[in-house]
Amino acid sequence: MTRRAWRRRGLAVALSAASLSAASLSAASLSVAGLGMAGLGVAVFAPVAAAQDAPAAVSRGTVRTDTMWANAIGAHKALRIYLPPSYGSGTRRYPVLLYLHGLGGNERNWVDNGQLDRMMDSLVAAGAPEAIIAMPDGDDSWYTTFGQLPDVPACQADTTRREPAATFCVPWPRYDDYIVRDVVAYLDGHYRTRADRAHRAIAGLSMGGYGAFTLAFRHPEVFAAVASHSGVLSTRLLPDAAPGAPNRYATTAADLQRAARGLWKSQRLAFWTDTIAWKARDPVVIAQRLAARVSAGTAQWPAIYFDVGADDPWLAHNRDFNATLAALGVPRRYGEFAGGHTWTYWRTHAEDSLGFLLAIVGK
Numbered sequence: 107m108t109r110r111a112w113r114r115r116g117l118a119v120a121l122s123a124a125s126l127s128a129a130s131l132s133a134a135s136l137s138v139a140g141l142g143m144a145g146l147g148v149a150v151f152a153p154v155a156a157a158q159d160a161p162a163a164v165s166r167g168t169v170r171t172d173t174m175w176a177n178a179i180g181a182h183k184a185l186r187i188y189l190p191p192s193y194g195s196g197t198r199r200y201p202v203l204l205y206l207h208g209l210g211g212n213e214r215n216w217v218d219n220g221q222l223d224r225m226m227d228s229l230v231a232a233g234a235p236e237a238i239i240a241m242p243d244g245d246d247s248w249y250t251t252f253g254q255l256p257d258v259p260a261c262q263a264d265t266t267r268r269e270p271a272a273t274f275c276v277p278w279p280r281y282d283d284y285i286v287r288d289v290v291a292y293l294d295g296h297y298r299t300r301a302d303r304a305h306r307a308i309a310g311l312s313m314g315g316y317g318a319f320t321l322a323f324r325h326p327e328v329f330a331a332v333a334s335h336s337g338v339l340s341t342r343l344l345p346d347a348a349p350g351a352p353n354r355y356a357t358t359a360a361d362l363q364r365a366a367r368g369l370w371k372s373q374r375l376a377f378w379t380d381t382i383a384w385k386a387r388d389p390v391v392i393a394q395r396l397a398a399r400v401s402a403g404t405a406q407w408p409a410i411y412f413d414v415g416a417d418d419p420w421l422a423h424n425r426d427f428n429a430t431l432a433a434l435g436v437p438r439r440y441g442e443f444a445g446g447h448t449w450t451y452w453r454t455h456a457e458d459s460l461g462f463l464l465a466i467v468g469k
Contacts, residue, residue, distance in 0.1 A: 164231040165191035169223050171213070174292045178283035179276040184243045185289065186213040187297070188223045190236035199298045201237045201305035201467040203460070204289065206244055206314030209372055212269070213243040216456075219449045225457050234461065235468025238297055242289050245274055246372045247281035249310075249317025250387055253378025255279070279376075285317070286325050307408075307463040309333035311452050312420075313372075315412065316341070319389045319427075322408045323396045331409040331466040333459035335452050336418050339389045339427035341365065341373070342381075353426055357381060367419075390430045397434045410438035411462040413455055415445035 172185045190200060205222060207215045216222040222239065230236050261267070261275035285308075294301040308329045310318040315337020322332035342355040342365050356365045359379050366373045377384045385391055399405035410431070414424040421442070428440045439462065445451035 164227050166227055167191050167193070167223055167230075167236075169217055172292075172296070174288070176284045176288040178278065178280040178288050180278045181273055181276045183273060183284070184213045185292065186217060186241040187293075188217070188226060188239040188241075189297075190230060190238065191227070192236060193238075193298070197298065199300045201235065201307070201464075202290075202293055202299050203237050203239045203463055203467070204285070204306075204308040204318075205239055205241050206249060206285070206308070206310030206317045207241065208310070208312030208314050209246055209369065211244075211314075213241045216241045220453055220456055222456055222460075225460060229457065229460055229464065234464050237464060237468060238293065238299060240289060240293055242285060243269075243273070244281060244285070244314070244317065245269070245276070246313075246376075247279060248313055248373065248376040248387075249281050249285055249321060250376050251282055252279035252376050253380075253383045256375070281317075282321060282324070286321055286328055290328065303327055303330050304469075305330070305467045307331035307333070307467045309335075309459050309463060310337070311335040312447065313338060315339065316389060319412075320387065320392055323389070323392045326396060326399075326405045326408055329408050331463050332411070333463055334412040335455055335459060336414050336420060336424075336447050337389075337412060337427075338369065338420050338423055339412070340423040340430075341377070341388045342384060342390070343423055343426050345422070347422075353422075356384065389427060393427070393430055393434065393436070397436070407436055409462070409466045410436065411440075411459055412438070413441040413443060413458065415447065415451045416442055417444075417446040418451075419447055 167188050167190045169186065169188050172187060173182050174185050176183045192198065193200070205216045207213065226237070226239060256275070256277075256279055258275050258277055262271040267274055290306070293299050299305070306329055308318045308322050309332065310316070311334070315334030316339060318332050318334050319337060319339060322329040342362070344354045344356060344361060344365050345367060347353055356362045358381065362379065362381065362384055363370050377387050396405060396407070400407055412424060412427070414421050424440070424442075428438070431438050441458070443451070443455060445454065
């Protein structure tokens, strides 16, 4: 069975905590571990056609860009918003999906490069629930509170910066609060959202996948589901472990730079350079801390989906993160597909995260 055929079956998956073993659906394209969340039946909706080939008869949603004041970071930020086809008529309220961009990206990427709006239109035409999609500008922030205050004058003097200083060189880099508090409040205050956890999800790619998981796991009262494509999900994992050898994790400042590889410049600013601060921002550690809260009865897991390409440089991160969730007994859906860390891969697989999230929050 090909991946495309699997996706187009309109597959209804009965999800259980027992389904944590990997199942190979296509030797060339897909392996899935832990299909879904305990006790839920999730319908994975298929598009009428591939997003780029959607017929003209498909009703279109609209895309707009708002400018909002973000109190947490002390700046105005752009927010790209997809409104579903029926939004312009009636008083109906809609679930909300937040999609986060990657390093070096902006609020336009998911539409301009990822065609997320066209994919959503196709899913709706196939019978999926409608939803509002919000795509915030997250700068190169890793969607966290920085380990130190930024040098704003140096940022303003940087001639390589692509964004105006007024919106990029923020004085208070609390990007986690910006997304979870400011963006969510703005959406609930300006659009007809279903303003509760049960109807809100978050997703992202690469740095955005990191942000989606850390925000969803730190704020499980805000998000009912989380998804990631090619996420950087084990930030202390040291590269190049010998085959069969146990994974090793950074324990010194020098190790942190090795673990970050080409991401060191941005991660050093966001996570700082001491191992305690870095550990506190590691998705693996954040997952372990949420597990303790769930065990104590003070929180619940969001529904979890993530995937990565077989040629992705962060494949080992995703495997390590998946192993952590498996050890904790957390139901999840995890896939490894052909492809790399590219928009070709993300365009191919964004339909999967959309279908998964809509099945959870679109009820």
